Amino acid sequence: MVSKQEIIKIDGILTHIYQLGDPLLSSKSIVIIPGNPGLGGFYIPFGHELYNLFNENISILIISQAGHSPPLKYCFTLNEQIEHKIKTIEKLLPINNNHRLILIGHSIGAFMVLNMLDKFENRLERAFFLFPTIERMKESDAGKRFVRFYPILIYILPFICFIINLLFPFNWLKRKLISYYFSNSPLDDRSILIDTVLYDLLNPLTIKNLLQMANEEMSLVKQRNDQIIKRFINKITFYYGTNDHWVPNHIAKQMKQIYPKGDIIQYESNNRHYTISSQNSSSSKQDNTSLNNPNDKNSTSLSASKIKWFEAVRTVKQLNQLLNKHARVPTERREIKSADYMNLHFMVKKFYDTSVKIIPEAKNIVPEYPKWFEPFVMQWLNENDDMSMEYLHNALEKDRQTGFQQTSEHCLFSSSVVDVFTQLNQCHGIIKSLDLHDPIVIASYMQRFSITISKVLLAYANAIRRTFEHVGGEDHVCSILMNNIQQLRLNLEQLYEIMGGAQLDDETKFRLTELQKQLSDVLDELSAMFVKSIEPTIRQSIEEVYKQLQQIKGNQIGLGNNSGQQKGAEAMIVTKSLLDYLDQRLTFFAEQCEKTVLKRLLKELWKAVISDLEKVIVLPPFADSKNLLTIPAAKIEDAYRLLSGELGRDNDRSLTQKQCQILDRGLEDLKEFFHASGQGLKKNYLEKTLELQSLKYALSLYTQTTDSLIKTFVKTEKEQDRPAFEESFGEVSIQVDLFTHPGTGEHKVTVKVVAANGLKWRTTGMFRPYVELAICGPHLHDKKRKHSTKTKSNTWIPKYNETFHFLLGNEEEPDCYELNIAVKDYSFMREDRIIGLNVIKLTQVCEQGSWSSWIPLGSRINFDDTGLTILRILSHRTNDELAKEFVALKSARRHKEDV
Incomplete structure (x- = not known):
């Protein structure tokens, strides 16, 4: 095992690093970021266990916190520490996407790793957060105590270290005392742990720096960075403890609720926040020792089944190593075909069923070998996409050549549908025959297979749609094509049930459900196209x-x-x-x-x-x-x-x-x-x-009568004045008073046109603007409906101050009427030109009895589909003067300027 520890310079910063294995000879590297006090030496036993677990096929890098090991006078901030770790990784590990990274952060190290994920997104294999302090540190029990005593600790603890070094000036004496504390640690790791305490932890500079870092953690680590967590949730494993005073128990429960699909584990052990490395390492070694030494005093004598069990374990471990080696080879460079890997998969399955599954120790254990073949099954599924598409094109071409004939007298669809699903069902049959029991592996395969299904069926539906466009008028062929899409939907439903139906994972169910909807939409589209053709x-x-x-x-x-x-x-x-x-x-x-x-x-x-x-x-x-x-x-x-x-x-x-x-x-x-x-x-x-x-x-x-239609128009068209607010061509000051006779109930509307302002109009002749008023509503056929002001010459801000009266009768309420306003340019030789239009609803006047305002002028009157329908109906009533007048009012628009 290649192992070294050294102090190197990273951007001029002395940094203590520990390396296990050679990163240049490995495809993956584990990077461990310590928690506070940030001393990498404490994580060496943990690193050894990880290295042995991976059978030396990996390299491990442990990076101490800058300024903590070796101790420095300068105290680095958390952001500087994060940047320091990024630069250390970039300097010591290969910089390419093929070299994968596994990031492990303990305590505040987890916070640092979380903020490093963006940087290493393309190279990240997985991240592990051990007792992570990534939120609300100040609210934890330990955080509250630390904040309270920090002003005292920052002076007392460095002073205590100074006194210890003064009382015990000889390192051999301190080493002996420290070795007593680590007497239960493995002999190989004991000297490193002792040196870490002796030269780093008992240094006053280290104590000062770790206390200042902890103080910054209290103020900086507040809100959890959910934005990053959501992006990388599928690549993060959270380990929480039940006896962690820096991370309360409810945090783990809350995380499980927020991220139900996340890998969030809460140990029921008594491990404390700061003992993750030592206790997990020792317990792992104890487990490993009892497995490799079955004659220990705690073990019974070996039975024949146990011997067979250990032989099977040894065999599958060798197979695992071989497959891992093959999996690291890029797909395009693999010399062995995917079909051969699949055959090997079936051979291993047969070996497991006949030689391993029958052993008592193997009962109720989900076999791990399917996971080892996952990259190769995925390769086979990827290649199956091309095969399925080729099969699809051949089936469609054969169908076209025969004119999309029915497969039989009683089947109303053609053969291409049957051919396409024959291929898909065969593919699923192979996956099913692997007899998988691991729900994660099953979900992975079903998700990938559902992509193939979607790709093939949507391609088929698009091909049918294109064909449909060219066979318009051939009713029999069109019917067969529509039947094909429907049969596609029925076969998809059957395949969905065979794959697991409601028991499928959410992603696969969602994709196949969406596919069914898309095919339904295609059928609707074809139906509409067919009806449009006739x-x-x-x-x-x-x-x-x-x-x-x-x-x-x-x-x-x-x-x-x-x-x-x-x-x-x-x-x-x-x-x-x-x-x-x-x-x-x-x-x-x-x-x-x-x-x-x-x-x-x-x-x-x-x-x-x-x-x-x-x-x-x-x-x-x-x-x-x-x-x-x-x-x-x-x-x-x-x-x-x-x-x-x-x-x-x-x-x-x-x-x-x-x-x-x-x-x-x-x-x-x-x-x-x-x-x-x-x-x-x-x-x-x-x-x-x-x-x-x-x-x-x-x-x-x-x-309906003309009066009824006009009343409906007035009551329903609420935004006739919208064009005036979108683009104004001037404004008019209008005052409206409403009087209802107490005896007869008749309504009288008095309108005063005060002035106009800012009229936008260009003309080559004399400009003579005037205001035209028209009342609209029911029961006005025998009443005066229009009034006009006098013209004003060559002024764009004319003053009028003219008053007019409209009598409405007593048949309807005033809210059934509206006042149409038009400003026009008078001409003796030609028709008058419209400058702008607007409408005043008498509903606005009813509330107070009197109303006045500057009214903007628009280019036209706005109305919706109902208004257009009413105008079209009224336009047919050529003998009705009231209808003709109303249509003219509502269809009028601003004229082009005479320039």
């Missing part, structure tokens, strides 16, 4: 519905006993062509599609039919609501042209109330058709679809 024929059928609907004359169905029958009969005539088309389609779906696929196609078909009914019949086809904002001038004919769909329709398609009733009755027939006496979609689903709700709402609006 949508032109759906629209043709709906055009026939409209033609039949136009044959319905009159405006109202009577209220007699036969009115319901009449409505039903007429609805059957209107929807016959559509129902015949749907019946033909659904008959084909039922014959060619799996039941789950059929249900999804029904859902997509229902949404398409209802949506097209709204677009083709109920509301005029309006390609883009944003076109409304591009009207160059706010003329009523321009607004009507866009809103009524004149761009895409050859005539007005307004519906009478009777036609709306017939169409509503036809919707009930459609629901019954898609419900299919319980064999189709649930009525509750049909009723709750957004498409049906939108259509019914549009129908309900369609049958």
Whole structure:
């Protein structure tokens, strides 16, 4: 064993280090960072035990705390100590990612290691925190006592050391006294421990430095660094004690609650915080001695089974060493194939079953050999990815060449699905035949295998999606492809149960569950693509519905006993062509599609039919609501042209109330058709679809009076003034007073236009701004609805001080009305230009009876989908002056400046 201790300089700092083994000949190094008092010599016995445990295939480096060993006058801070350890590791150990590091920190050394993890992230194999003081040291029992007595200890303890050195001036005498204390330690380690106490611990400088470090620990080690712990939790092992006054018991319990998956151990032994190295070392040696010396007085005579047990242990240890050596070779440089490693795995399994498992001492013991083969099984699984993908491509190519034919008369899917899962099931069968009992190893393999499953099935789904895009119109092939995705989902569910189902680890369950959702989304996507491909024929059928609907004359169905029958009969005539088309389609779906696929196609078909009914019949086809904002001038004919769909329709398609009733009755027939006496979609689903709700709402609006629609618009559009706040083109000072007659209940609105300010308008001619007021709401057809101020010439801050009155009647409350404000530029030769717009809700005035403010001017009025629907319906009422006026007001926008 290569062993040395020396004092070297690290950035000019004298540092005491201990090394076991040669790091240049090892693939891993263990680095031990001591706790306070920071003397590496105390950890030598612990290092020897670790070195022997790894059979000399590792190097060990113990780094003393700077300024503690050897003692120095300068006291280093915790941050300086951390930087010192990093530089020591970088100087003494190989700097490459292939050389792995195992970091061990004891007490405050654990705090230092925690803050070093980022630096060595790529090289870190594992970190062990022994009795870690990484949080709230000041709150511990020992911490409270230390803080209380520190002002005294900092002077007394160095003085006591001085007195001891004065009373015992000869080292041989002190050595003899110290050796008595370490009389129970192994002979090989005793001299190192004695020298550590003699030359370091009994030095007043060391005492001063360790006390000052402890004092800094009290102030600096407060909050646990959860950010780093979360990142490295899978690579950290925490060891807590039950008799540790620097780390209270509840800390370990709390850590287990915060990190339930973390490796957090709490020993029930009596080991104290500062005895981790010596007591663990000695106990390990005692355990090792009793194993290697079975004839000890505490052991009985050897039985035949024990002899066989020791022979088996010796054999598997040799195998472990061999496999560890192979595992250190990078995968791409291994000369032995992964299949050969798998064969060896099965041979070892057979040896274990026939020669080891039958020994009484082996009962109830989980075998360790599967862990040794883990790197090689992982290699095999990685290579299996490529094999599975190649198998997938071959299966798909064969399927394409045969035109995706059904595998049999009763199977509605093609052969590629079967081929893909044959490969995956074979792979799982091999893993299962390893007969693993270690849950950690099982979880590791299942996690890796689940990645393969996801990769293969998503690749298959993407290939089917791409194929689907090129076979549009081939209904039979499309059905087979959708059935393939559904069969993929069913086979995945079966494989999930075979792998363990609910007993699988959380990561594997999550990945396979997400995969199932992704495949479900693909099936939904294909269903939507298929229905979209037949949508032109759906629209043709709906055009026939409209033609039949136009044959319905009159405006109202009577209220007699036969009115319901009449409505039903007429609805059957209107929807016959559509129902015949749907019946033909659904008959084909039922014959060619799996039941789950059929249900999804029904859902997509229902949404398409209802949506097209709204677009083709109920509301005029309006390609883009944003076109409304591009009207160059706010003329009523321009607004009507866009809103009524004149761009895409050859005539007005307004519906009478009777036609709306017939169409509503036809919707009930459609629901019954898609419900299919319980064999189709649930009525509750049909009723709750957004498409049906939108259509019914549009129908309900369609049958309402102009007054009712305007009232709905005023009550529901709450953000009409939003454009004015996004970009203002000036402002107007408005004062509004509301008076309700106590006798008649009629409402009177008095509006005073005070002034305008900061109008943003450029023109080449004379600028003559004026303010136009318009009241909007129900029951105003026989009342004056507009007023305008006088014009002001060539001023961008005009003063008006003009008052106007609006009479509203007593039919509705004032909150059903709003005041539209427009500032315009008057011209005798051309139409007036709009500078800015806004709306005042009378709800604001109702609360106090009087209201005044500066109103910003926007480029347009804002409204949502409901408002757009109302405007589109009103735009069809070409003979209704109130409707035309309201559409013009709401569709108006700021003109382009005449520059």
